[in-house]
């Protein structure tokens with residue numbers, strides 16, 4: 001006998017089952033409500049883009065581009081030119097298409113492509129959707145995960161008050177999701193010139209410990225020293241934690257900008273901690289960067305992160321003269337749910353307005369077809385309704401009604417057919433009544449209103 005292969009969900013992905021979906025709806029609905037209050041509008045970009053877009057925006061040396069891009073292959077001949085040209089680790093493909101590892105690059109691409117800067121001085125976008133990274137899966141680290149994020153882009157974006165608004169919005173989202181105990185850290189990388197200075201400061205500070213760093217970080221030392229600060233290796237973390245605090249890389253104007261961000265956060269009552277070595281793993285950040293973490297998450301403790309990325313606009317082809325700035329953040333839904341589930345027990349009981357029970361003698365189906373018609377009628381009035389097509393016993397139909405959380409049960413048997421009146425049971429109040437078939441839907445509508 002041949003054994004039929006059973007398929008499993010791919011590694012690093014998961015099914016969201018109906019029993020869990022209410023939590024996702026809660027997160028998504030809460031976010032959409034708050035975004036509209038703050039004036040953010042939804043934008044949906046494709047799940048894949050040209051690989052070069054990500055390579056250019058995230059930086060060729062970022063871990064995401066070097067190790068985590070999921071490239072797409074098309075078999076059609078005419079897609080030949082979209083095949084990656086090479087796949088060596090150090091020189092990742094820039095031709096071809098890849099699943100999006102994050103949304104910022106796509107949104108900036110779309111912003112430029114649709115010339116938003118000509119239509120409005122500040123565009124406030126939000127998105128909710130899946131992202132894809134070829135990571136080694138572990139708790140809180142998936143290959144397909146979901147982010148909620150915003151991007152505020154435009155010639156009017158470069159205000160410290162907008163930085164504070166965006167940070168405050170991310171914190172309010174987490175509060176509104178019902179989370180407590182998270183921690184906000186902020187820092188300023190300064191302008192691109194300041195950032196260059198910071199990398200020199202870091203190299204000088206790390207030089208003496210270079211040999212003790214992990215092989216990856218020894219590589220990063222020359223290529224992108226900032227990434228050493230994000231390394232999860234214990235030895236590297238210890239070395240990083242001993243670095244002295246510094247704001248010496250910041251120019252006067254960058255320092256003034258950062259002070260205004262901090263003051264604005266204080267006005268908004270948002271508690272924060274300045275973390276001088278918070279740098280974020282991606283190349284495009286300048287000035288304000290922030291991260292929100294929760295200690296209960298273990299090694300993957302970031303709930304979300306964001307920052308300002310003014311230079312990305314010109315990197316992706318915007319005219320420097322238009323001086324378009326941008327700031328945004330992304331929160332990870334799976335991690336939000338990990339924390340939320342450890343803090344809140346909210347099992348939403350299932351609910352159904354009405355369950356229709358039908359009982360026919362052997363070989364007949366008059367009650368069943370009458371019930372079937374009534375089912376359609378009540379549903380057409382917007383009342384949620386169900387019946388059992390398997391024609392089970394009264395007992396098992398009642399059990400099913402109970403399991404579905406039916407508020408009312410309509411029972412139709414031989415007697416009811418004769419009288420053209422059904423039994424209507426109020427399951428909450430344990431009351432029972434009779435009701436004419438042709439009045440069932442209007443009467444239920446009335447009762448359910450109350």
Ligand code: AMP
Nearest residue numbers: 140141142145302303304305330332335
């Ligand atoms: P990043 O774009 O890497 O700054 O990620 C922003 C947020 O997305 C993180 O703080 C996480 O909450 C979430 N996130 C990033 N990568 C993953 C992943 N592989 N699995 C689950 N969540 C992730």
